Amino acid sequence: MTSKILETLQGKKSTTPPIWFMRQAGRHLPEYLKIRATAADFIDFCFSPDKAAEVTLQPVDRYDMDAAILFADILLIPIGLGRDVRFVKGTGPVLDPITPMDISRLKTHGAADRIASVYKTVSKVRAKLAKDKALIGFCGGPWTVATYMIEGKGTPSKEEAKRFAYENPEAMSDLLEALVESSAEYLIGQAKAGADVLKIFESWAEGLSPQQFDRLVLYPTQDIIKRVRKAGVTVPIIGFPRGAGLNSIRYAHETGITAIAAGTQMPIDDFRCAIPENMPIQGNLDPLALRIGGNVLRKAVDQVLEDGKNGPHIFNLGHGVTPDVKIENVQAVVNHIRGKEAHYV
Numbered sequence: 001m002t003s004k005i006l007e008t009l010q011g012k013k014s015t016t017p018p019i020w021f022m023r024q025a026g027r028h029l030p031e032y033l034k035i036r037a038t039a040a041d042f043i044d045f046c047f048s049p050d051k052a053a054e055v056t057l058q059p060v061d062r063y064d065m066d067a068a069i070l071f072a073d074i075l076l077i078p079i080g081l082g083r084d085v086r087f088v089k090g091t092g093p094v095l096d097p098i099t100p101m102d103i104s105r106l107k108t109h110g111a112a113d114r115i116a117s118v119y120k121t122v123s124k125v126r127a128k129l130a131k132d133k134a135l136i137g138f139c140g141g142p143w144t145v146a147t148y149m150i151e152g153k154g155t156p157s158k159e160e161a162k163r164f165a166y167e168n169p170e171a172m173s174d175l176l177e178a179l180v181e182s183s184a185e186y187l188i189g190q191a192k193a194g195a196d197v198l199k200i201f202e203s204w205a206e207g208l209s210p211q212q213f214d215r216l217v218l219y220p221t222q223d224i225i226k227r228v229r230k231a232g233v234t235v236p237i238i239g240f241p242r243g244a245g246l247n248s249i250r251y252a253h254e255t256g257i258t259a260i261a262a263g264t265q266m267p268i269d270d271f272r273c274a275i276p277e278n279m280p281i282q283g284n285l286d287p288l289a290l291r292i293g294g295n296v297l298r299k300a301v302d303q304v305l306e307d308g309k310n311g312p313h314i315f316n317l318g319h320g321v322t323p324d325v326k327i328e329n330v331q332a333v334v335n336h337i338r339g340k341e342a343h344y345v
């Protein structure tokens with residue numbers, strides 16, 4: 001049996017699109033909070049295959065989502081490269097800002113092997129997941145991961161990382177190369193362990209000039225996908241160049257992705273005309289509508305269904321589920337899409 005998401009990723013149109021949500025496993029779920037409390041450190045939690053597998057499955061068990069997304073984080077790769085990453089409660093990720101000298105000392109060789117306990121999570125989940133559900137593995141886009149490594153934390157503008165890319169072109173190329181190599185190895189490992197789909201989260205693709213976009217996002221992504229395909233991995237790959245605007249068009253045509261995830265601001269029906277014919281689109285319900293709920297949410301869901309209906313479409317958010325989202329509303333969205341009674345609150 002194949003899964004609905006895989007059929008859509010093969011280009012099949014459907015009146016009821018398959019559904020999953022970015023950040024569906026996480027703090028809006030009481031069952032996540034309960035097991036999360038058993039580990040003090042988020043990174044230890046990601047490296048505990050039993051616990052990580054359990055929380056990967058939680059949203060599928062609760063909501064009957066069409067896919068599970070591996071519970072891990074895009075910032076595990078810098079750990080594999082020998083950098084220190086901490087997750088500070090209330091602040092988010094904290095890293096030691098990397099210098100050109102540090103870049104020359106990155107432990108590129110074997111980086112993915114050092115975080116290979118994640119592959120155990122993948123195989124545990126795949127063994128427990130129903131055959132008609134897909135397991136999505138992922139990595140961060142090289143540019144997005146580089147922004148955290150350079151700035152040491154998440155910032156709204158990414159100005160420091162953009163400046164670093166202009167002012168230290170060689171060091172930047174070396175950093176991207178290290179990220180490309182390790183991310184490709186990591187995706188290959190996940191696919192071999194049983195991931196049915198791979199996704200590249202380029203969450204900070206906004207605000208780059210077309211030239212910088214090509215250099216920092218498009219070519220490195222193309223390189224990752226070439227390496228993954230060269231290793232014989234054939235699973236579909238979803239790219240998510242969030243906020244990239246018209247740069248997303250070149251990204252869709254030139255990186256080698258199978259499908260494209262659209263951020264909240266993307267008019268997905270118009271976008272279809274600009275990307276390769278019949279390329280599946282994933283997205284793009286406004287996460288704020290999900291937080292607000294009620295009729296605002298009901299209308300927003302109808303709009304996304306309408307916008308997505310002219311081609312292969314996977315229903316998702318334009319960005320991730322936030323901790324304040326009500327479980328009743330996630331369930332209502334799933335029911336609504338499947339034509340069942342939906343109780344929005």
Ligand code: CP3
Pocket residue numbers: 022023024025026027036042069070071072073074075087091092093138154201203320
């Ligand atoms: O359902 C899922 O999506 C679970 C797996 C997952 C996590 N992070 C778990 C997580 C995935 C796919 C990610 C990807 C990720 N991580 C991205 C790309 C997607 C996006 O949202 O744009 C990014 C930019 C990160 C980096 C990151 N990780 C940040 C900025 C933070 C702090 C902000 C926050 O949401 O807390 C994290 C921590 C994180 N990653 C948590 C979870 C469940 C919260 C930590 C906790 O539960 O204690």
